[in-house]
Amino acid sequence: MRVTTPAGEKASPAPDVNQASCPSRSVLEHVTSRWGVLVLARLLEGTHRFSELRRAIGGVSEKMLAQTLQALERDGIVHRQAYPVIPPRVEYSLTPLGEQAAERVAGLARWSEQNLPRVLAAREEHDARQ
Amino acid sequence: MRVTTPAGEKASPAPDVNQASCPSRSVLEHVTSRWGVLVLARLLEGTHRFSELRRAIGGVSEKMLAQTLQALERDGIVHRQAYPVIPPRVEYSLTPLGEQAAERVAGLARWSEQNLPRVLAAREEHDARQ
DNA sequence: CCGTATCCCTGACGATACTG
DNA sequence: CAGTATCGTCAGGGATACGG
Numbered sequence: 001m002r003v004t005t006p007a008g009e010k011a012s013p014a015p016d017v018n019q020a021s022c023p024s025r026s027v028l029e030h031v032t033s034r035w036g037v038l039v040l041a042r043l044l045e046g047t048h049r050f051s052e053l054r055r056a057i058g059g060v061s062e063k064m065l066a067q068t069l070q071a072l073e074r075d076g077i078v079h080r081q082a083y084p085v086i087p088p089r090v091e092y093s094l095t096p097l098g099e100q101a102a103e104r105v106a107g108l109a110r111w112s113e114q115n116l117p118r119v120l121a122a123r124e125e126h127d128a129r130q
Numbered sequence: 131m132r133v134t135t136p137a138g139e140k141a142s143p144a145p146d147v148n149q150a151s152c153p154s155r156s157v158l159e160h161v162t163s164r165w166g167v168l169v170l171a172r173l174l175e176g177t178h179r180f181s182e183l184r185r186a187i188g189g190v191s192e193k194m195l196a197q198t199l200q201a202l203e204r205d206g207i208v209h210r211q212a213y214p215v216i217p218p219r220v221e222y223s224l225t226p227l228g229e230q231a232a233e234r235v236a237g238l239a240r241w242s243e244q245n246l247p248r249v250l251a252a253r254e255e256h257d258a259r260q
Numbered sequence: 261c262c263g264t265a266t267c268c269c270t271g272a273c274g275a276t277a278c279t280g
Numbered sequence: 281c282a283g284t285a286t287c288g289t290c291a292g293g294g295a296t297a298c299g300g
Binding site: 193 | 281282283284285
Binding site: 034061063064067086088 | 292293294295300
C-alpha cells in the first residue's frame with residue numbers, strides 16, 4: 001500500500017497541519033478516491049460480495065477494487081468477512097466508523113449531483129468568455 | 131483542463147449513474163483533489179491573494195495552485211478578482227456555491243483529523259495480524 | 261469465486277525558466 | 281506579483297495471466 005511516503009520532505013519549522021505530510025490526508029484520499037466513493041456508496045445500502053460490488057460499480061478492474069477494499073479495511077472503515085467454503089465467499093460491509101465516513105462522503109457526492117447544473121452553467125459562462 | 135474525457139467508453143445499456151462517465155465526478159474530483167481541499171479550507175477563512183495561498187498551503191507548486199484555482203473558478207466555486215494595477219493583484223474568494231462545497235469538504239477533512247487516531251489504531255491492529 | 265502478480269503506459273506533478 | 285511554457289519523473293491504474 002504505497003499511498004504516500006514523502007521520505008524526503010524538507011523539514012519546515014512550523015508544524016505543518018495542512019502540508020503534504022499531514023497524515024489525515026491518507027484517510028481522506030482513501031475515502032474520496034475514485035473507487036472509494038463508489039464502494040462506500042454501495043456499502044451504505046448494505047453488505048455486498050466482491051463480485052456484486054464489481055458489477056454494481058461497473059468499470060472497475062479487479063485490481064483496483066481489491067486495492068480499494070484493502071485500504072479501507074486496513075483503515076477500519078470496511079469489514080471483511082470471509083467464509084471458508086468452496087467456492088470462496090467474502091462479504092464486505094461498513095464498520096461503525098465506516099458508516100460515519102460513508103455518510104459524509106455520500107453527502108458530498110449528493111451535493112455534487114444536485115449542484116451539477118449550476119456547475120455546468122458556470123462552466124459554459126466561463127468558457128463563453130474564453 | 132483534462133480531468134476526464136473517457137472518449138472511448140464502452141456504451142453500456144444501463145444508465146450508469148455511478149460509472150466512470152458520471153459527470154458529477156468531475157466536480158467531486160476538483161473539490162476533493164489534493165490541493166483543492168486545502169485551497170477551499172483556506173478560502174473559507176476569507177479572501178486571499180495567490181501568493182498568500184501559496185505560502186499558507188505550503189508545498190504546492192505555482193503550476194498546481196494555478197491549475198487548481200482555475201478548475202474551481204471555472205466550476206463557479208471560486209471567484210477571481212483581478213485588479214489592473216502594477217504590480218498585479220489578484221484576490222480569490224468563495225462564491226455562495228463554493229461556500230457550500232467548502233463547508234462539506236472541510237467537514238470531511240475535520241472528520242478525518244478527529245478520527246485519525248481510530249484509523250491509525252485500526253491499521254496497527256491490521257498490520258499486526260500481517 | 262476471490263483474489264495476487266506482472267507488465268506497461270498514461271498523465272499528474274514538480275522544477276525550472278520566462279513574460280506582462 | 282501572477283501567472284504560462286516546457287520538460288522529465290514516476291506512481292496510479294488498466295489488461296492480462298495465474299493461483300487457492
